[in-house]
Amino acid sequence: MEAVNANNLQCCHCNEVAVLTTAWTPKNPGRRFFGCRFYGKPGACRFFRWYDEEIPERSKEVINGLLRRLNKLEREKEAMESKKNPGTVVGKLL
Numbered sequence: 086m087e088a089v090n091a092n093n094l095q096c097c098h099c100n101e102v103a104v105l106t107t108a109w110t111p112k113n114p115g116r117r118f119f120g121c122r123f124y125g126k127p128g129a130c131r132f133f134r135w136y137d138e139e140i141p142e143r144s145k146e147v148i149n150g151l152l153r154r155l156n157k158l159e160r161e162k163e164a165m166e167s168k169k170n171p172g173t174v175v176g177k178l179l
């Protein structure tokens with residue numbers, strides 16, 4: 086068995102090992118946190134603890150800027166694909 090670093094192992098209020106998740110909010114893009122593994126399900130606790138240090142303002146701006154560009158490109162790509170294949174769009178509507 087490998088030694089487990091106690092600092093990296095978090096337990097939530099259900100006494101379960103918390104899961105490491107990545108936040109994608111504009112305030113914390115790409116910042117990881119521990120949360121209850123039952124999050125979103127009935128009976129889940131409200132356990133929450135950041136894993137990563139706070140992201141510097143400049144990095145947030147850069148990451149959010151890149152995400153906006155990526156979203157824009159994906160929308161443009163979808164628009165182009167639906168123009169190329171009007172049949173698939175009609176097929177989805179039927």
Ligand SMILES: [Zn+2]
Nearest residue numbers: 097099121130
């Ligand atoms: Zn829990």
